[in-house]
Amino acid sequence: MSGGAGADLVTELRDLAVVIARDAAALAGEMQLAGLTIDTKSSDTDLVTTADRAVEAVIRERLADARPHDAILGEEQGQHHDAPDGAVRWVIDPIDGTTNYVYRHPSWSVSIAAEMEGRAVAGAVHDPTHGQTFAAATGHGATCNGETIRLGEAAPLGRVLMATGFGYDPERRRAQAEVMVGVLPHIRDIRRMGSAAVDLCSVALGRVDAFYEHGLAPWDLAAGALIASEAGAKVADVYGGPVVAGGHVLAAHPDRWDEVAELLLRSGA
Ligand code: IPD
Ligand code: CA
Numbered sequence: 001m002s003g004g005a006g007a008d009l010v011t012e013l014r015d016l017a018v019v020i021a022r023d024a025a026a027l028a029g030e031m032q033l034a035g036l037t038i039d040t041k042s043s044d045t046d047l048v049t050t051a052d053r054a055v056e057a058v059i060r061e062r063l064a065d066a067r068p069h070d071a072i073l074g075e076e077q078g079q080h081h082d083a084p085d086g087a088v089r090w091v092i093d094p095i096d097g098t099t100n101y102v103y104r105h106p107s108w109s110v111s112i113a114a115e116m117e118g119r120a121v122a123g124a125v126h127d128p129t130h131g132q133t134f135a136a137a138t139g140h141g142a143t144c145n146g147e148t149i150r151l152g153e154a155a156p157l158g159r160v161l162m163a164t165g166f167g168y169d170p171e172r173r174r175a176q177a178e179v180m181v182g183v184l185p186h187i188r189d190i191r192r193m194g195s196a197a198v199d200l201c202s203v204a205l206g207r208v209d210a211f212y213e214h215g216l217a218p219w220d221l222a223a224g225a226l227i228a229s230e231a232g233a234k235v236a237d238v239y240g241g242p243v244v245a246g247g248h249v250l251a252a253h254p255d256r257w258d259e260v261a262e263l264l265l266r267s268g269a
Contacts, residue, residue, distance in 0.1 A: 014124065049101070111125045165196050166213075176213075200224025204231035210251065213248075
């Protein structure tokens with residue numbers, strides 16, 4: 001457990017994240033049915049909807065009611081004030097997988113994590129299409145719908161099913177696709193499902209054997225990376241160092257992680 005975060009506190013933060021993530025996803029679902037206004041952000045491919053903004057506002061309100069002194073970083077509104085030393089900072093993605101949400105594909109989620117001293121200590125990812133709530137708190141393992149989830153045996157490299165994703169900048173996308181050209185002949189297959197938060201939970205669940213992406217934002221990663229690592233995955237940058245926003249993230253079984261990282265590096269990651 002990271003310094004200062006007691007067992008009661010991290011489980012309390014996790015449980016709060018679970019309740020708010022579920023309610024937020026219900027609101028997103030209602031707004032999806034009612035009709036959305038769709039806009040773009042960093043590029044023509046980077047979508048944002050009225051629901052992304054409304055859901056983030058509601059999550060912020062709920063967190064502020066429950067824990068008025070915490071700081072909050074969210075995808076749509078950024079961060080309003082710094083977290084003082086020892087304080088909690090919430091990192092929220094109101095809708096991760098906005099493209100899926102807009103096109104009504106499965107695999108979008110609400111992701112809420114609590115950080116202390118720069119490290120995620122609790123988090124929840126709710127995936128309404130599959131009716132799955134993933135949650136974790138440091139030192140308390142990971143759960144899916146309340147049941148403990150734990151990685152099984154590592155698949156050999158040739159049988160690794162790898163989830164990945166692509167950013168919104170055209171040049172970054174080209175580089176990301178080129179890495180997959182090197183990787184694909186050596187593994188079972190790749191999947192691009194469209195929500196990094198769900199992809200990381202899929203590693204925790206054993207629904208994929210690895211997840212790799214470059215350039216994710218903190219809100220895409222914070223809760224899912226904790227859930228994967230509490231389920232027993234190694235989650236690090238491709239050189240084995242800590243994951244930092246905007247860098248590489250590779251989540252995989254600790255017994256296969258090195259081989260997957262080497263393959264990614266050989267492929268230009
Ligand atoms: C995106 C999703 C996607 C990943 C992108 C993210 P958004 O988040 O997580 O799977 O490949 O890099 O930006 O934009 O839908 O919140
Ligand atoms: Ca996101």
